[in-house]
Amino acid sequence: MIWNETVECMDREEMKKLQSLRLKRVVERVYHNCEPYRKRMQEAGVTPEDINSIDDIVKLPFSSKKDLRDYYPFGLLSSPMSEIVRIHASSGTTGKPIVVGLTRNDLSVWKEVGARCLTAFGLTNKDVVQVSYGYGLFTGGLGAHDAVQNIGGTVIPMSSGNTQKQIMLMHDLGANALACTPSYALYLAEAMEASEYSRDEFKLRVGVFGAEPWTESMRKEIEQKMGIKAFDIYGLTEIIGPGVGYECECQNGTHLNEDHFYPEIVDPETGIPVEPGQVGELVFTTLTKEGMPLIRFRTRDLTALHYEKCECGRTFVRMDKIMGRCDDMLIIRGVNVFPSQIEAVICETEEFEPHFFITVDRINNTDTFEVQVEVKEAFYSDDIKSMLELKKKIAHKIQGVIGIQPDIKLVEPRSLQRSEGKAKRVLDKRVLV
Amino acid sequence: MDKNGVIKQLSVFLENKTGRLNHVAEILGAEGINMTAFSVADNSDFGILRVIVSDPQKALTVLKENRFAVSLTDVICLRTSNEPGTLSKVLKILEQEQIYIEYMYAFSEGTEANVVIRPDKLEAGLAALEKNNIKVLSEKDVCHL
Numbered sequence: 001m002i003w004n005e006t007v008e009c010m011d012r013e014e015m016k017k018l019q020s021l022r023l024k025r026v027v028e029r030v031y032h033n034c035e036p037y038r039k040r041m042q043e044a045g046v047t048p049e050d051i052n053s054i055d056d057i058v059k060l061p062f063s064s065k066k067d068l069r070d071y072y073p074f075g076l077l078s079s080p081m082s083e084i085v086r087i088h089a090s091s092g093t094t095g096k097p098i099v100v101g102l103t104r105n106d107l108s109v110w111k112e113v114g115a116r117c118l119t120a121f122g123l124t125n126k127d128v129v130q131v132s133y134g135y136g137l138f139t140g141g142l143g144a145h146d147a148v149q150n151i152g153g154t155v156i157p158m159s160s161g162n163t164q165k166q167i168m169l170m171h172d173l174g175a176n177a178l179a180c181t182p183s184y185a186l187y188l189a190e191a192m193e194a195s196e197y198s199r200d201e202f203k204l205r206v207g208v209f210g211a212e213p214w215t216e217s218m219r220k221e222i223e224q225k226m227g228i229k230a231f232d233i234y235g236l237t238e239i240i241g242p243g244v245g246y247e248c249e250c251q252n253g254t255h256l257n258e259d260h261f262y263p264e265i266v267d268p269e270t271g272i273p274v275e276p277g278q279v280g281e282l283v284f285t286t287l288t289k290e291g292m293p294l295i296r297f298r299t300r301d302l303t304a305l306h307y308e309k310c311e312c313g314r315t316f317v318r319m320d321k322i323m324g325r326c327d328d329m330l331i332i333r334g335v336n337v338f339p340s341q342i343e344a345v346i347c348e349t350e351e352f353e354p355h356f357f358i359t360v361d362r363i364n365n366t367d368t369f370e371v372q373v374e375v376k377e378a379f380y381s382d383d384i385k386s387m388l389e390l391k392k393k394i395a396h397k398i399q400g401v402i403g404i405q406p407d408i409k410l411v412e413p414r415s416l417q418r419s420e421g422k423a424k425r426v427l428d429k430r431v432l433v
Numbered sequence: 434m435d436k437n438g439v440i441k442q443l444s445v446f447l448e449n450k451t452g453r454l455n456h457v458a459e460i461l462g463a464e465g466i467n468m469t470a471f472s473v474a475d476n477s478d479f480g481i482l483r484v485i486v487s488d489p490q491k492a493l494t495v496l497k498e499n500r501f502a503v504s505l506t507d508v509i510c511l512r513t514s515n516e517p518g519t520l521s522k523v524l525k526i527l528e529q530e531q532i533y534i535e536y537m538y539a540f541s542e543g544t545e546a547n548v549v550i551r552p553d554k555l556e557a558g559l560a561a562l563e564k565n566n567i568k569v570l571s572e573k574d575v576c577h578l
């Protein structure tokens with residue numbers, strides 16, 4: 001099923017015209033209403049008059065997560081506060097979160113794109129959707145909530161947590177669909193098995209899963225345990241939250257709502273766009289956003305785009321699964337972690353040498369996070385207890401900075417690789433594709 | 434010269450990895466250093482090898498050269514007869530003086546048993562044992578075990 005056939009199946013030339021028109025409008029908006037953008041465009045020698053086609057987008061400077069942090073909280077707004085009707089925020093990396101402001105129109109765009117996702121998943125106004133994403137600053141809960149209401153479905157605004165009640169209401173209210181993170185879905189699947197109800201007493205049919213990367217094997221496991229079909233809903237807080245993209249019934253990549261969020265793939269080193277189908281860094285421009293439009297926002301995610309028409313009939317561009325990141329940021333248990341943060345903690349702790357090695361893996365669908373460190377010679381002790389104290393101390397310190405606690409592994413002196421230019425300090429063993 | 438009765442134990446930090454213990458044994462063996470007694474205290478990711486050797490200073494130097502985290506720890510090595518009840522007697526002496534044992538390990542040879550003890554109060558422990566006529570070995574004794 002297709003929610004908005006006119007747009008989702010639009011001829012690609014028509015789409016280009018629409019994108020061109022919208023790009024011009026959004027560039028005018030940021031140029032006139034948002035000083036950081038104006039300054040940057042002036043530095044690059046570009047004015048809104050230079051932007052007449054979507055192809056002119058390459059003339060525009062990039063933006064990044066750093067900008068959102070530098071202009072925290074409202075420096076990148078292109079609308080007056082009187083027009084901002086909602087704030088959302090993503091988990092921060094170093095203290096301050098990323099904050100976004102949405103206007104009334106932004107919210108209607110969001111529920112439009114959300115409706116396209118749910119319709120592609122086969123949901124209609126006859127369906128009851130249990131939204132078990134967290135409600136609040138996180139875009140997942142309210143984003144899915146508005147989308148369900150927009151298709152006329154019945155929303156059960158559960159939020160996350162309280163698993164027993166989740167299972168009871170899912171059963172009693174006859175939920176047809178569950179919207180949550182894939183890892184929470186797996187958790188709920190196990191709780192369902194352990195519950196007093198047998199599987200055929202549930203009416204669950206569809207899973208609306210997103211907000212974190214997940215594997216095909218996770219998909220199979222959830223589908224098998226819950227007896228449902230599981231779909232990926234893609235989104236980023238900075239762009240809009242869930243609804244930036246979605247899988248259709250062909251599950252042959254993620255269709256991007258490119259009439260609102262224009263994707264580019266660029267070479268992460270040079271910033272030059274690559275050929276269609278080639279892997280590079282994903283860049284988004286929000287073509288219709290008012291509150292906090294982002295121009296050429298570099299996601300640091302690596303993927304490829306495909307423009308061939310999909311068997312489902314949609315002409316919307318399809319994005320491959322995210323293959324990794326082009327900076328060194330790790331997402332561990334949903335938290336953004338930069339190795340430089342770990343390094344800073346270790347360097348300022350006198351008992352440890354300034355060297356470390358991070359290993360991330362995923363075991364039983366939970367991320368494991370190990371940090372190897374060397375104790376300085378003077379601090380080695382004959383006593384196991386005091387060595388364990390050292391482990392605890394550094395683990396707590398790291399947790400204080402990044403929010404999650406690593407497993408600390410003490411290794412022998414000089415066994416960690418020393419920085420000779422570029423020491424390899426991270427091993428990510430997770431298989432996410 | 435160290436106080437008579439106090440002997441130097443080698444403490445080596447070892448990662449829980451195959452071959453690490455053998456690496457220590459190889460190095461000491463190649464230098465002609467004999468190991469008299471040892472124990473390994475471990476937890477999930479590392480262990481501490483505690484060993485009495487014939488030449489602690491030399492062992493320290495060669496292991497350091499081989500980048501081991503190694504140190505010397507003062508311990509007491511006492512000798513009792515190898516028969517039921519003697520360990521209890523020794524422990525009771527320390528208990529009465531409120532001396533705690535951080536760790537200990539023992540080995541017996543024929544009719545005699547040697548016990549290595551790391552008490553929290555070394556001097557007091559030594560005094561208590563000597564007062565009760567427990568034979569405490571000197572470094573020289575230990576070298577020739």
